[in-house]
Every structure is written in C-alpha cells, then in structure tokens.
Amino acid sequence: MSSENKPTAAVPELSYRQQHKKSFKRILRWIWGIFILGFVSVFSLFAYLSTQLPSFDQLENPQLRLASEVYSSDGELLGKYYIENRTLVTYDSIAPAVVNALVSTEDARFYSHSGIDPEALARVLVKTIVFQQRNAGGGSTISQQLAKLLVGRPDTRGMGSVERLWTILQVKLKEWLTAVKLERSYTKKEIITNYLNEFDFLYNAHGIRSAAETYFQKKPSELTIPEAAMLVRMLKNxxxxxxxxxxxxxxxxxxVVLKNMQMAGHITEADYHKYRKEKINKGSFQVLNHNEGxxxxxxEYLREYVKEVLSRPENLKPNGEAYDVYRDGLKIYTTIDSRAQRNAEQAVWDHLSEHQEKLFKHWKDWNMIDPPIGYSKYNPWTYKTHKNTEAEIQLRLRALxxxxxxSERYQAVREDYLKTAAKYELRDVDISRLQTxxxxxxKRSKKEQAEAVLAGWEKDGYATKKQIVLYRDLLKSGKWETIKGEYQELLKYMQTPVDMRIFAYQKNGEHWGPGTKDTLMSPLDSIRYHRMFLQTGSVSIEPQTGHVKAWVGGIDHHYFKLDHVSMGGLYVHPNKQRPGQTYTKAGRQVGSSMKPFLYALNIDLRGYSPCYEVEDVKITIxxxxxxxxxxxxxxxxxxxxKYSGQRLTLTQALRQSLNSVSAQLMKDLGSTERFRSFLHEAGIDTAKVPASPTICxxxxxxxxxEMAAAYCIFANKGIYxxxxxxxxxxxRHGNLIYNSADQITQQVLSESSAYVMSQMLKSVQAGAPGFQGIKSTYGGKTGTTNFQADGWFMGVTPNLVVGTWVGCDDRFIRFRSLRYGQGGSMARPIFQNVLRYLEADEAFELDTKAKFPEPERIDREMNCLKYAQFGRGDTFDEEGEDMTNQDEIYNQDYDDLEAAEAPKKQPKKKPQQPPSNEEGSR
Known part of the structure; x- marks a missing residue:
C-alpha cells in the first residue's frame, strides 16, 4: 500500500480545561507584560521628572530673586534694590498669628502628613470630581503649594486637550515629588518659612516681609491676628x-480664616466676633519704590556707586562673577544718619518753598507763548540785556x-502728527534746522541766506552732505510747507491745556514738603513750569571720619531726577580713579566759596595770623x-x-570777599600749580580746575x-x-564683601593753620542774621557766581560740615537781584535750618558745646588788638549781608525791573554798573 493511501492518525482535541489553562497563561503573560511595562514606564517617568525637580540649593539660595537692603548708620532701613522686592525672614521673625492662620486654613493636618495628604486627596476625588462640589476645598498641602511655587506652572493656552492633559499631569507629578522631597529634607518650620518667603502678594510685594511692609507698614513679627488673617487669605488668590x-x-x-482659627482653637469665639468687625486701614498701604522714603x-547715587565697588577685582564672588545688587540679597550699611537726613530734607523744603515764590514773581511771564526775542522783563527764555547776543537767546530756545x-507727551503723539516728516526720516532737530x-x-543780507548757511554747516561739519541735499530739496519742492504745517499742529497740541498733576510744595503743620497739585495746564507750560524750580545739592559730612551723614540731591526725586550733590556723576577720589572708568566732570561754578582754600594755603605757607593786613588795591598779574x-x-x-585803598586784616578781606586780595594772594604763590596741588590733596579733582589764576x-x-569734603579740613586739624x-x-549670609578700610586720609594743613581758618570762618559769619537762637559753634563762607546763576554756602561746625548749592538747572533762570540771588540768601538759610532742627532733635544729640579743635600751641597771634590797632567793625544790614560786601551790589537789570514795578510817583533808582562777567565771583 502506498504511503498516500495510509490512514492519518487522529489528533486528539484539547479539553476545555487544557484550553482555558493555555488562554490563562497567555493572558497572564500579557498582564505581566503590561504591569512590567507600566512599572517601567512609571519608573522612567518619575526618574525623568526627578531630574527636572528644583534642587535644594534653589530653595536655600534663591539666587536672582532677593532684594538688597540699604541701612542707615542708626539701623533704619532706607530702601531696597530689586527685580523682585523679596527679603527672606526667619521663622522666629514671623508673628505666630500668621503661622496659625496659615495651617488652620490651608493644611489642617500639616504637622502629621509627609507632604501629600491622602484624606484631602480623597475629599477632592469624591466631593469635587464626583459630586462637583466647588466649595469642598482643595487637596494641596503647604508643602505642595511651596513645590508649586518652585516648579512653576507652564502656560497651556493654545495647547490641544491631550497635550494640555499631559502637561498638567507632568506638573502635578513634579509637585508631588518635590513636596515629598521637601518633607524628607526640611523641618515643618522651614517649609512654612520658605513658602511665606516665596509667595507673591502683588504690588511688587514678594514674600511675607514685603507684604507686611506694603499693606500695613509693619514687620512680619508685628502683624496682628486680623492682619495675618487677611494676608493668609490672599494666599488663595x-x-x-x-x-x-x-x-x-x-x-x-x-x-473665613478667622473662623478656621477659631475651629482650630487658636482664638475664642469672642475673639472671632471682635476681629471680624475690625476695620482695615487703607491708608497704611504703600507701594515701595525708589521715589519714596x-x-x-x-x-539712586548709591546704586551706581555700589555697582562700581562690586565690579572691582577684590570684591568679586569666589567664582569670579560680580555680585548683583538687584538679585543677591546684599546688606549695604551706609554712613547716612536717618535723623540727620530727615532734618536736612526738612531744612531744604522749608527754605526753598518760600524762596521759590520770589522766583516765580521775578519771572511772572515765564509761560508767555512766543514772546518776542529780547523781551527783557519777565520771561527767562527771551530775556536780553546789552551783554546778551541773539545767538544766546536762540540757544535758550533750542534748549527748551x-x-x-x-517729553513723554510729545513722543506719544509725534508719529500721528509728523507723517510727512516720517517719510523723509526727519528728526526733530532737522525740522529745527529747516526753520533756521x-x-x-x-533776511536781506546774502551772507545770511539759506545757501550761505548750508555752506557754513557743510564746512563746519554741522550737517552731512546727505542732510544738506535733503534740506535743499525739501525747501525747493514745497514739501517743507507740509512738514511745517504738521509741526505747527503738533506744537499747537503741546500748547493746549489738559488735566495733569504737577509738583507743588505743600504745608503740613509748621513745615513744608514736596507734594502734587491737579491742574489744567498745557504740556509746554508743564515743561517750563518744572524748569523754573530752584534745585539744591546739600550734603552733611562728619569731619573727623569723612562719613556722609545727610545727602539731599534735590527737592523731589519723583519729578526731578538729577542729583545735585554729585551733579549726576560718580565721585571717586582722584587717586582711586581707574583707567577706562568714567567719573563725573560735572559741577557748578563755586564762586567765592573757593577763596578760603587760597587763604588757607597762604596762611600755612607763610604763617600768617588772621590779623595780617593786606591792601584793597588794584592788582595785576x-x-x-x-x-x-x-x-x-x-x-x-x-x-x-572800586578799590578802597584801605589796609584790612585777612579776616576782614575774606568777610568782604574782595577779589583784589584774592588776586594778590594768588600772585604771591607765583603760579597756579601750588594752589591746584593743594586742592588735589583736599580731594578735589584738578582735572576740573584749569591752570589759570581765575581759579582763585x-x-x-x-x-x-567735593567742596564739603575739602572744607572738613578746617574742622579736623587740617586732616582730609x-x-x-x-x-x-x-x-545674604553676613559674609563681608567690602568695607571702607581703604579710605584716604592725609594731612593737608598744619593744625595751627586749620585752627586759624576755623576762627576766620567763624568770624566771617559772626553777627549774620538767621543764626539767632542757634547754640552751636559755626562758621562758613558764601559763594555767588556771575549773574546769580549759583548760590553757595559752606557751613562749618566742630562736628558737621554742610555744603549747599542752590540754583536752577538752566543757568539763565536765576534771580537778577543779588538781594535774593546771592549765596547768603539762597543757600545759607538751609545751613541755618539744619543746625536749628538738629539742635531741637533730642534723638540726634548734637553736641552744641563742641568747639573747633585748638592746638596745644598756637604759633601766631590771634588777638588783633594785640597784633595791631583794629581798623573798624563790620556790620550786617537787615537782609543779612555785609554792607561793604560786594554781594550787596545790585545788577543794572534788577534796578530796571524794580523801577518798572514801582508806583509811577516813586523815583527810579540810579543804576549802578553790573559786575564784570570776566571776573565775576562773589
């Protein structure tokens, strides 16, 4: 039988049990596979997310986020520098009421869980998700909320539903992992402290300390139970x-928070009802910024100074980076005394608020629209005398x-008005040139016509060839008429009154201070109005240490930003200036306040007594x-x-501030170098002192x-x-970064010469009005520059030197009267106010009995009656100026002004010759 016909063996069928077993094994393999895959996936996901968790260092050292604090020498917080206004506090510096309110409201089982609260999560699952109960409460613990701040929430707007779900899932897992990590590494107190330090309470109040300061003007340790409850509720939203x-x-x-505190047993029911009715004082709210306090x-000056200090190689971080004043949480301890500062500011406001009214009266047409050139009475921008040229007036108008x-208003609408100018990319200065x-x-003269002017501009490099071609084409094509019309419309807008808020002095009780006033005023008038204000730079220094105790750079930092103590620049001693660094070369002319240095140098070199006699005669070098x-x-x-021809003592000559005597003392030196070298030793940057005898x-x-620091030598035994x-x-950890150990100290004058000068300065001010009732020993010197553009007073006491300048930012806005514009009227009253207020301030404890240091042996005669027959006394008039002092000589211009304002029957004063513009220091 062939193989093809052989019968096939029957395959027995599997039993049901066998089939079920085989299927079970297959399913079991799938289950195990899914379990292992899920485990690996979850493990991988957690492992991946764990690499993205914030490190503990980020919590302990929140770099790039801490405000630096500025403290006064008497321990007051003056201000902060920050990107985020955050200052870390410790647990012990937080009021217990804050902690109790936080735990009872946000996380009742905070002290028993390990970062994640299963009971709270179950409540969220059942009540919030299943039963949709919105008020069932959240499931986040305090640890999770801190983790949320550290991890951050990404912006899911624009994401699809799947992507959004996946993103949220990742974030939640990160928060849980971070919360567990926090609980394993930190105590409960540390977690609470870090959470409160991290939270943003709005209005630039980052952290509990800034929030307490902003909303209640308190420290966190001073918060009451109702205040704590309000801040804790803000943590929700x-x-x-x-x-x-x-x-x-x-x-x-x-x-709600108070009720939670009652239920947790932190307050009684009676307390709950009492606190819930307590009103909130909205007046305590204050946004902390650099214009307040x-x-x-x-x-503002210190900000740039500290940046310069921190950039020096010796002050860098261990890794070679520079400290960041905005983010590294530095503690900056200054020499400023908050009590001296407060009184210095008040001294400025009380005097200048009164003196300002006189200046506005002096220029009562300050806001006249388009006054004619040469309008010489009441408008500073067009005021003209026989000494002014039309070109000078044009410079004033160009400055305006x-x-x-x-200005912000001009820039906000410029593009809307100057559409044609924009097509040709014309700047505002180009439009001004086209007007010229x-x-x-x-004009009739061919030399003054446009082509001649263009040729001059091209020759002098005032305008490029491309600009000149454009100007010529616009004038010829007629496009200029369109541009001019647009520009005139823009100027018309700037001359249209609108509602605005402007600076104005306000009286509070007996004293004046900076304030604001709502008014209807055109933008152009607002600009001119604010340029009309007298400004000041006043600084107080302790002569024995060089410590700056008060610094008043202007009348209101919100409206007037330029600091007039440093004149807008950074001061570094000439010997410390580094190549490549830019230091201030700005300043204002100091006038006769320079003269005591010249006297001091000659007294030191020649051993003069203050009774040494000089002649008031014409001196020529x-x-x-x-x-x-x-x-x-x-x-x-x-x-x-004029020259009196009289013989005067050095004290009398300094008191009268005679230029003739100063010229003689300068001539006796034989060159300017000795004087410039002396000024350098006294800390003055001689790059700003020309090698010309006029410096005397x-x-x-x-x-x-600079001036105040140099004057300190007269009160400090000649030591600078x-x-x-x-x-x-x-x-932030208290480690020292910088100290003032490298301060330059040097002997500039002999002790005897310094004492002579202190007595001369004391005598110069003896009998001057305004010092009535002042107990302290004082002296000083005024300074007034040409046309009263600058008024100075350098006041000296045994323990404080106060240097003060007063003037307007535009030098042509000034008093045309020496009566009001001299240093004795503009600046000296500020010094007098400072002394008067400090003496009355019991907290400051000014030593009113202190005397200028007297050397053990005085090597020159100080008694002029013994030295020689005393010639005459000096007297002051009711306005406080020496009757023989050049500062009492009126300007020709002011005589004209007074004559114009006087009644018709009143005879005009006979005009006197104005002081020379060349010599001009008073």
Missing part, C-alpha cells in the same frame, strides 16, 4: 482677596525745544609773570568796580560733595578724610 481692589471680598475672606537721591522733544534756513531766506603762563595781563575787579575767584565747576558713604557690604 492675591487679586481676589486684596483690600486695595475689593474691600468686601477681602473682609469676607478674612472672616528718605534719602531718595542718595539711594529739546525738552519738548524728549527759512528764517535765513527772509602781568603777562609773563611767574609761571602763570598768561598771554595778556589779568586785572580782576571787585564787584563794585571760584571759576571751577565743582560739586557740593575721603568722603565715605558705605561702611560695609555683606552678602
């Missing part, structure tokens, strides 16, 4: 439960144009004389143009800071101490 936005919701939210100008162009060319074409390098003779004049009359532009603003800087 700082915008919803914020009393600044919705008082009713804030009170309702606070009530004390020493605003100093803090630049202020208009740079148009005026030139209207001839061309080629000594090492002055003059190319022509120089003969300074006294302010009245105060022609250099210097700052109040470099001014110090910062005692030390520490990192």
């Amino acid at each position: 700082p915008a919803l439960f914020n009393y600044r936005r919705d008082m009713k919701k804030a009170l309702k939210g606070r009530e 004390q020493a605003t100008y100093f803090r 144009d630049r202020l208009i162009w740079n 060319l148009e005026r030139a074409n209207k 001839e061309k080629g004389y000594g090492d002055f390098g003059l190319i022509k003779n120089w003969t300074p004049k006294n302010a009245n143009g 009359l105060g022609t250099p532009d210097l700052t109040p800071l 101490n470099e001014p110090v603003f910062v005692e030390r800087i520490e990192d």
Whole structure:
C-alpha cells in the first residue's frame, strides 16, 4: 500500500480545561507584560521628572530673586534694590498669628502628613470630581503649594486637550515629588518659612516681609491676628482677596480664616466676633519704590556707586562673577544718619518753598507763548540785556525745544502728527534746522541766506552732505510747507491745556514738603513750569571720619531726577580713579566759596595770623609773570568796580570777599600749580580746575560733595578724610564683601593753620542774621557766581560740615537781584535750618558745646588788638549781608525791573554798573 493511501492518525482535541489553562497563561503573560511595562514606564517617568525637580540649593539660595537692603548708620532701613522686592525672614521673625492662620486654613493636618495628604486627596476625588462640589476645598498641602511655587506652572493656552492633559499631569507629578522631597529634607518650620518667603502678594510685594511692609507698614513679627488673617487669605488668590481692589471680598475672606482659627482653637469665639468687625486701614498701604522714603537721591547715587565697588577685582564672588545688587540679597550699611537726613530734607523744603515764590514773581511771564526775542522783563527764555547776543537767546530756545522733544507727551503723539516728516526720516532737530534756513531766506543780507548757511554747516561739519541735499530739496519742492504745517499742529497740541498733576510744595503743620497739585495746564507750560524750580545739592559730612551723614540731591526725586550733590556723576577720589572708568566732570561754578582754600594755603605757607593786613588795591598779574603762563595781563575787579585803598586784616578781606586780595594772594604763590596741588590733596579733582589764576575767584565747576569734603579740613586739624558713604557690604549670609578700610586720609594743613581758618570762618559769619537762637559753634563762607546763576554756602561746625548749592538747572533762570540771588540768601538759610532742627532733635544729640579743635600751641597771634590797632567793625544790614560786601551790589537789570514795578510817583533808582562777567565771583 502506498504511503498516500495510509490512514492519518487522529489528533486528539484539547479539553476545555487544557484550553482555558493555555488562554490563562497567555493572558497572564500579557498582564505581566503590561504591569512590567507600566512599572517601567512609571519608573522612567518619575526618574525623568526627578531630574527636572528644583534642587535644594534653589530653595536655600534663591539666587536672582532677593532684594538688597540699604541701612542707615542708626539701623533704619532706607530702601531696597530689586527685580523682585523679596527679603527672606526667619521663622522666629514671623508673628505666630500668621503661622496659625496659615495651617488652620490651608493644611489642617500639616504637622502629621509627609507632604501629600491622602484624606484631602480623597475629599477632592469624591466631593469635587464626583459630586462637583466647588466649595469642598482643595487637596494641596503647604508643602505642595511651596513645590508649586518652585516648579512653576507652564502656560497651556493654545495647547490641544491631550497635550494640555499631559502637561498638567507632568506638573502635578513634579509637585508631588518635590513636596515629598521637601518633607524628607526640611523641618515643618522651614517649609512654612520658605513658602511665606516665596509667595507673591502683588504690588511688587514678594514674600511675607514685603507684604507686611506694603499693606500695613509693619514687620512680619508685628502683624496682628486680623492682619495675618487677611494676608493668609490672599494666599488663595492675591487679586481676589486684596483690600486695595475689593474691600468686601477681602473682609469676607478674612472672616473665613478667622473662623478656621477659631475651629482650630487658636482664638475664642469672642475673639472671632471682635476681629471680624475690625476695620482695615487703607491708608497704611504703600507701594515701595525708589521715589519714596528718605534719602531718595542718595539711594539712586548709591546704586551706581555700589555697582562700581562690586565690579572691582577684590570684591568679586569666589567664582569670579560680580555680585548683583538687584538679585543677591546684599546688606549695604551706609554712613547716612536717618535723623540727620530727615532734618536736612526738612531744612531744604522749608527754605526753598518760600524762596521759590520770589522766583516765580521775578519771572511772572515765564509761560508767555512766543514772546518776542529780547523781551527783557519777565520771561527767562527771551530775556536780553546789552551783554546778551541773539545767538544766546536762540540757544535758550533750542534748549527748551529739546525738552519738548524728549517729553513723554510729545513722543506719544509725534508719529500721528509728523507723517510727512516720517517719510523723509526727519528728526526733530532737522525740522529745527529747516526753520533756521527759512528764517535765513527772509533776511536781506546774502551772507545770511539759506545757501550761505548750508555752506557754513557743510564746512563746519554741522550737517552731512546727505542732510544738506535733503534740506535743499525739501525747501525747493514745497514739501517743507507740509512738514511745517504738521509741526505747527503738533506744537499747537503741546500748547493746549489738559488735566495733569504737577509738583507743588505743600504745608503740613509748621513745615513744608514736596507734594502734587491737579491742574489744567498745557504740556509746554508743564515743561517750563518744572524748569523754573530752584534745585539744591546739600550734603552733611562728619569731619573727623569723612562719613556722609545727610545727602539731599534735590527737592523731589519723583519729578526731578538729577542729583545735585554729585551733579549726576560718580565721585571717586582722584587717586582711586581707574583707567577706562568714567567719573563725573560735572559741577557748578563755586564762586567765592573757593577763596578760603587760597587763604588757607597762604596762611600755612607763610604763617600768617588772621590779623595780617593786606591792601584793597588794584592788582595785576602781568603777562609773563611767574609761571602763570598768561598771554595778556589779568586785572580782576571787585564787584563794585572800586578799590578802597584801605589796609584790612585777612579776616576782614575774606568777610568782604574782595577779589583784589584774592588776586594778590594768588600772585604771591607765583603760579597756579601750588594752589591746584593743594586742592588735589583736599580731594578735589584738578582735572576740573584749569591752570589759570581765575581759579582763585571760584571759576571751577565743582560739586557740593567735593567742596564739603575739602572744607572738613578746617574742622579736623587740617586732616582730609575721603568722603565715605558705605561702611560695609555683606552678602545674604553676613559674609563681608567690602568695607571702607581703604579710605584716604592725609594731612593737608598744619593744625595751627586749620585752627586759624576755623576762627576766620567763624568770624566771617559772626553777627549774620538767621543764626539767632542757634547754640552751636559755626562758621562758613558764601559763594555767588556771575549773574546769580549759583548760590553757595559752606557751613562749618566742630562736628558737621554742610555744603549747599542752590540754583536752577538752566543757568539763565536765576534771580537778577543779588538781594535774593546771592549765596547768603539762597543757600545759607538751609545751613541755618539744619543746625536749628538738629539742635531741637533730642534723638540726634548734637553736641552744641563742641568747639573747633585748638592746638596745644598756637604759633601766631590771634588777638588783633594785640597784633595791631583794629581798623573798624563790620556790620550786617537787615537782609543779612555785609554792607561793604560786594554781594550787596545790585545788577543794572534788577534796578530796571524794580523801577518798572514801582508806583509811577516813586523815583527810579540810579543804576549802578553790573559786575564784570570776566571776573565775576562773589
């Protein structure tokens, strides 16, 4: 039989049990596979997410997020520098009420769970998800909420539903992992502290400390139970439960927290009802910013100074990076005394608020629209005398144009108005030049017509060839008429009154202070109005240490940003200036306040007594004389143009501030170098002091800071101490970064010469009005520059030197009267106020019995009756100026002004010759 016909063996069928067993094994393999895959997937997911968790270092050292704090020498917080206004606090510095409110409201089982609360999660699952109960409460613990702040929530807008779900799942898992990690590594107190330090309470209040300061002007340790309850409710939603936005919701939210505290046993039911009715003081709210508080100008200056200090190689971090003043949580301990600062600011406001009224009256047409050129009475921008040229007036008007162009209102609408100008990419200065060319074409002289002007611009490099071609084409094509019309419409807008808020002095009780006023005013008038204000730079220094105790850089930092103590620049002692760094070369002319340095140098070199006699006669330093390098003779004049011919003591000559005597003392030196070297030793940057004999009359532009530091030598035995603003800087852990140990100290004058000068300065001010009732020993010197653009007073006491400048930012806005514009009227009253207020401030404890240091042996005669027959006394008039002092000589311009304002029957004063613009220091 063939194999093909052989019968096939029957295959037995599997039993049901066998088939079920085989299927079970297959299913079991699938289950195990899914389980293992799921386990591996979950493990991999957790492993992956764990690599993205915030490190513990990020919690303990939240770099790039901590505010640096500035402290006064008496322990007051002056201000902060920050990107986020956050200052870390410890658990012990938080009021217990805050902790109790937080735990009872946000996480009742906080002390028993390990980061995740299963009971809370179950409640969320059943009540919130299954039964859709919105008020069932959340499931996040305090640890999870801290983890949420550290992990952060991504923006899911624009994502699909699957992507959004996956993103949220990842974030939640990260939060859980981080919460568990926190619980394993930190105590419960540390978790609470870090959470409160991290939270953003809005209004730039990052963390519990800033929140307590912003909403209640308190420290966290001072918060009451109702205040703590309100802040804790804000943790739920700082915008919803914020009393600044919705008082009713804030009170309702606070009530919820108080009820939770009652249920947890932290307060009684009676306490609950009492606290829920307590009102919130909205007046305690204060957004912390750089324009508020004390020493605003100093803090702004200090910001740049600290940056410079921290950039030095010796002050870098161990890794070579520079500390960040905005993020590294530094502690900056300054020499400023908050009590001296407060009184110095008040001294400025009380005097200048009164003196400002006189200036507005002086220029009562300050806001006249388009006054004619040469309008010489009441408008400072067009005021003209026989000494002014039309070009000078045009410079004033161009300066006003630049202020208009740079104003926010002008910039906000410029593109809307100047559409044609925009097509040709014309700047505002280009439009101004086209106006100049148009005026030139209207003049008769061919030399002054537009083509001649364009040729001059091209020759001088004032305009490029491309610009000149454009100007010529616009004038010829007629497009200029369109541009001019648009520009005129824009200026018309700037001249249209609108509602605005402006600076104005306000009286509070007996004293004045900066404030605001709502008014209807055009943007142009607003610009001119704010330029009319007298500004000041006043700095107080302790002569024995060089420590700066008060710094008033202006009248209100919110409206007037320029710091007039440093004149907007960074001061570093000349010997410490580094190559490549830029330091201030700005300043204002110091006038006769420079003269005591010249007297001091001659007294020191020659051993003069203050009774040494000099003649008030005409002095000439001839061309080629000594090492002055003059190319022509120089003969300074006294302010009245006269010389008495009398023999006067040095004290009398300094008191009368005679230019003739200063010229003689300068001539005796034989060159300017001795004087410039002396000034350098006294801390003045001689790069700003020209090698010209005119410096003896105060022609250099210097700052109040430089001058005050140099004057300290007269009260400190002739020793110069470099001014110090910062005692030390520490990192957030208290490690020292910088201190003032490298302060420059050097003997500039002999002790005897310093004592002579202190007595002379004391005598110069003896009998001056305004000092009535002041107990302290004092002296000083005024300074007034040409046309009263600058008024100075350098006040000296045994323990404090106060240097003060007063003037307007535009030098042509000034008093035309020496009666009001001299240093004795503008600046000296500030010094007098400082002394008066400090003496009355018991907290400051000014030593009113202190005397200028007297050397053990005085090597020159101080008694002029013994030295020689005393010639005469000096008397002051009712306005406080020496009757023989050049500062009492009135300007020709002011005589005209007074005559115009006087009744018709009143005879005009006979005009006197104005002081020389060349010599001009008073």
